[in-house]
Amino acid sequence: MSTVQQALDNPDRVMERAKTENLISPRFYTTDYAAMNRLDVSALRAEWDAMLAEYEGDNNHDHFKRDEAFASEVKQLPPELHQEFLDFLITSITSEFSGCVLYNEIRKNVDNPDIKQLMTYLTRDESRHANFINYSLRDYDLAVDLQALKASKAYTYFKPKYIFYATYLSEKIGYARYITIFRQLEKHPELRFHPIFRWFERWCNDEFRHGESFALIMRANPHLLRGGNVLWIRFFLLAVYATMFVRDHTRPILHQAMGLDADSYDYRVFDITTEISKQVFPVSLDTNAPAFRRGLAALVEARMAYDAAATRGGVVGRLQQAGAALKGAWHFAKLYLHPVKKHELPAQIRVAPVW
Numbered sequence: 068m069s070t071v072q073q074a075l076d077n078p079d080r081v082m083e084r085a086k087t088e089n090l091i092s093p094r095f096y097t098t099d100y101a102a103m104n105r106l107d108v109s110a111l112r113a114e115w116d117a118m119l120a121e122y123e124g125d126n127n128h129d130h131f132k133r134d135e136a137f138a139s140e141v142k143q144l145p146p147e148l149h150q151e152f153l154d155f156l157i158t159s160i161t162s163e164f165s166g167c168v169l170y171n172e173i174r175k176n177v178d179n180p181d182i183k184q185l186m187t188y189l190t191r192d193e194s195r196h197a198n199f200i201n202y203s204l205r206d207y208d209l210a211v212d213l214q215a216l217k218a219s220k221a222y223t224y225f226k227p228k229y230i231f232y233a234t235y236l237s238e239k240i241g242y243a244r245y246i247t248i249f250r251q252l253e254k255h256p257e258l259r260f261h262p263i264f265r266w267f268e269r270w271c272n273d274e275f276r277h278g279e280s281f282a283l284i285m286r287a288n289p290h291l292l293r294g295g296n297v298l299w300i301r302f303f304l305l306a307v308y309a310t311m312f313v314r315d316h317t318r319p320i321l322h323q324a325m326g327l328d329a330d331s332y333d334y335r336v337f338d339i340t341t342e343i344s345k346q347v348f349p350v351s352l353d354t355n356a357p358a359f360r361r362g363l364a365a366l367v368e369a370r371m372a373y374d375a376a377a378t379r380g381g382v383v384g385r386l387q388q389a390g391a392a393l394k395g396a397w398h399f400a401k402l403y404l405h406p407v408k409k410h411e412l413p414a415q416i417r418v419a420p421v422w
């Protein structure tokens with residue numbers, strides 16, 4: 068059942084949705100800029116300079132433009148699919164823009180030339196991505212007012228190392244999500260219900276490269292990948308995977324329309340992300356273990372129960388909500404303690420986007 072609860076049919080609802088704060092909604096972040104300024108990537112100078120040269124080359128400078136064909140392919144969708152697709156566009160634009168704001172704030176607050184230059188390129192890319200999604204909302208006479216969102220959204224403070232773990236993962240999982248959809252619709256063009264999916268291949272190569280940048284930062288500072296930090300890496304892996312899994316399971320119709328089901332889509336995305344993340348993380352989650360999969364399914368159930376209780380309201384609703392939240396926390400803790408796979412870090416750091 069779809070849980071897009073209120074019809075996203077006017078600009079106020081769209082802004083409300085973009086501003087939503089809960090455990091699975093995209094967040095905005097701030098960090099310790101002085102510590103960012105002190106970052107040293109000189110241990111990997113050659114790799115770093117090669118990566119910056121790729122950004123400089125800007126092979127996607129002409130990609131995020133709408134053409135005639137795009138406009139002519141936009142069509143009326145069945146109501147439930149329309150709602151889930153809007154929800155998908157709004158959460159996507161919020162996370163693209165969240166990256167844009169964070170990278171831009173770091174850019175403004177550092178004078179370390181390596182970091183400043185990287186953040187300039189990242190901001191450029193994410194702002195293109197967010198604006199491109201807004202064009203598609205405008206086709207439905209909707210839009211997310213990005214400046215208003217920036218002013219009104221709550222910000223979460225993360226230490227730089229948490230920013231690296233979280234953004235590395237969200238860039239790489241973003242790549243895996245977009246490429247999996249692109250490949251599926253390449254095989255089944257008849258299921259491509261909106262033209263934006265044709266843009267995903269070159270789009271996700273941007274996200275892939277963004278992830279590579281954070282991989283280099285972490286590999287140039289190997290203490291971030293050892294000792295007690297491995298427990299944080301486990302936490303962020305699980306938080307990012309579980310958030311995606313729960314969020315996707317609230318939009319079943321969107322995946323069905325593309326000939327995917329949320330389960331097989333998400334497990335494919337996990338496989339790709341896990342394979343890539345071995346370039347930097349010494350551990351990975353065993354997402355194919357039956358007990359792990361049962362845990363994720365239980366998280367979805369707890370989330371559904373939580374939403375149903377919220378809709379019910381009143382004292383009983385609030386009690387049921389608290390019960391569901393506790394259940395969710397319990398399953399999350401069990402998933403956290405599930406044994407992880409361990410890896411040696413490869414000498415060759417960079418990975419190519421070959422999926």
Ligand SMILES: [Fe+2]
Pocket residue numbers: 163166192193196273274
């Ligand atoms: Fe992006």
Ligand SMILES: [Fe+2]
Pocket residue numbers: 166193238273274277
């Ligand atoms: Fe990105």
